[in-house]
Amino acid sequence: MIEYFSQNLWQVWAIIAVVCLILELFSGDFFILCFSIGAAVSLLAALCGASLTAQIILFSVASVLSVLFVRPIALKYFHRNDPERASNADALIGREGVVSMTIEAGGHGRVAIDGDDWKAVSADGNAISKGTTVRVVNLDSIILTVETIS
DSSP: OHHHHHHHHHHHHHHHHHHHHHHHHHHHHSSSHHHHHHHHHHHHHOOOOOOOHHHHHHHHHHHHHHIIHHHHHHHHHOOOTTTTOOOOGGGGTTTTEEEEOOOTTTSSSEEEEETEEEEEEEESSOOOTTEEEEEEEEEETEEEEEEEOO
């Protein structure tokens, strides 16, 4: 069995590359992906008939170069860690919608934003009629505070 793998090292590199890709799916930090790229380079070297020493050196060099050059690019485009970026319901603040059920003075109504219907109150306490375009100024749990757009 060892003799078979020594004659077909490309299969070992293919297994390493696939295992690294599977592990990358669980981590998501693009670090293990760099070793998969190194294994793919070594796989190509093995198919071209390079020695085991050359394959290991190529694996090391390609992995290090991937960590230095590929990983930062992948992180830039796939991991946008913007601390100012609002998420979930907080992303509604500043959005515009249309009143779908009249907001009563001092009471509640409903506002439609992107196909979702939200319970809403008026920011100034005045009534806002159905069909009026409004902007979300605050969010309290699941109740939007809105103001009319002039």
